[in-house]
Amino acid sequence: MAERTLHIAAYDITDPGRLREALYVLKHYASGGQKSVFECFLTAAERQALLRDVREVLDLEEDRFLLLPLGSADGIRTLGIGVAPADPDYYFVG
Numbered sequence: 001m002a003e004r005t006l007h008i009a010a011y012d013i014t015d016p017g018r019l020r021e022a023l024y025v026l027k028h029y030a031s032g033g034q035k036s037v038f039e040c041f042l043t044a045a046e047r048q049a050l051l052r053d054v055r056e057v058l059d060l061e062e063d064r065f066l067l068l069p070l071g072s073a074d075g076i077r078t079l080g081i082g083v084a085p086a087d088p089d090y091y092f093v094g
Contacts, residue, residue: 002043006040007070008039009030009037009050012036012063014062014063015062018063022058022065029046050067
């Protein structure tokens, strides 16, 4: 299985229509998040696909998007009721 790394994806989108479309795109890649910031565990191919899909939604003159790589899941420390992420046996994409 391809190695996944944790990314933080965040956006600032000015148009309500594009905002809904970006939310729809990000929810397909995210494992969690709130408002306009999402945790995404991505392979290199999924990272490229996410960037391609978001680019189709954004107005590059008005909107902003950040995809920040944070490293592998092995280095993640959680506090409180957080649960360390682990790859399941399979992923359903649909």
